[in-house]
Amino acid sequence: MSEAPKTDHAYDGIEEYDNPLPGWWKWLFIATIVFAPFYWVYYHGGAEGRSVEDQFGIALAENTRLQFAEIGDLQPDTATVAKFMGKDSWVKVGKSVFRANCISCHGREGEGKVGPNLTDDSYKNVKTLGDIAKVINNGAGNGAMPKWSHRLHVNEVVMVSAFVASLRGTNAEGGRPPEGNKIAAWPEPPPEEEVEDEKEKS
Known part of the structure; x- marks a missing residue:
């Protein structure tokens, strides 16, 4: 005891x-x-740049800039968006750009608020994959969708286009009803080997 x-x-x-x-x-x-x-x-306490979230955002932006330096300035066209749709790490970059700039109009999951639902198969201003980047760059709806070409790096436009394209068919819960017209399916991303070959040639 x-x-x-x-x-x-x-x-x-x-x-x-x-x-x-x-x-x-x-x-x-x-x-x-x-x-x-x-x-x-x-x-x-509200001081800009001090919160953990702010510091993470700064670090992420810096890391993204370093990665952009490696791949150079991209062309915001159908082939380029399709290529980066097949690269999950870059789609995640596009997701962070989307979450930082687009959720007030399109919703956190792309379900649509003021702006249209991005998770169904109907589109108002898009007919091809490359049109997503054009809408982001130039805006649409007589200013309802603002132009982002002067706010986003061209590579950010490509990445967020790839992310928006990846939302198609996810049909987020509580989304706005379909608007516009149904369009053809996106082209398949090129095989990884082909992507690497193109990178080596450039």
């Missing part, structure tokens, strides 16, 4: 050993409580 001291507490015959927490643990706990308000004010 243990000879450790016991408290005066007893519940249905169950006794409790008197083993208080170490002093260092108590002071560490108190220190975290004291530290928390200063942490919140510094990182979440």
Whole structure:
């Protein structure tokens, strides 16, 4: 039997050993409580660029710029968008561009809010895959869809076009009803080997 001291507490015959927490643990706990308000004010007090989300966005943007330097400036046409539709890492870049700039009109999942639903098979201003980049660059609907050519890098336009194209047929829940006309299916992305060959030639 243990000879450790016991408290005066007893519940249905169950006794409790008197083993208080170490002093260092108590002071560490108190220190975290004291530290928390200063942490919140510094990182979440509204100062631009301090939050973890802001710092991640800055790091992601810098990393994207480095990657763009490797691939050069792309052409926002059907062949290029189709090629990058087959590269998941770049589609994710397009997703981040979409989430940063497009969800207020098209919804977080592309389901459509003010702007049309991007997850069905009907399109108002698009007939070919390359038209997605044209709409992003030049706008549409007499300004209802603003032009983004002066706000986004040409490579960002290609990536977000690839992401928007990938939303087709996902039919997000709660989406706006179809608008425009159904169009032909997107062309298949070129095989990975062909993409690598083109990269080596360039």
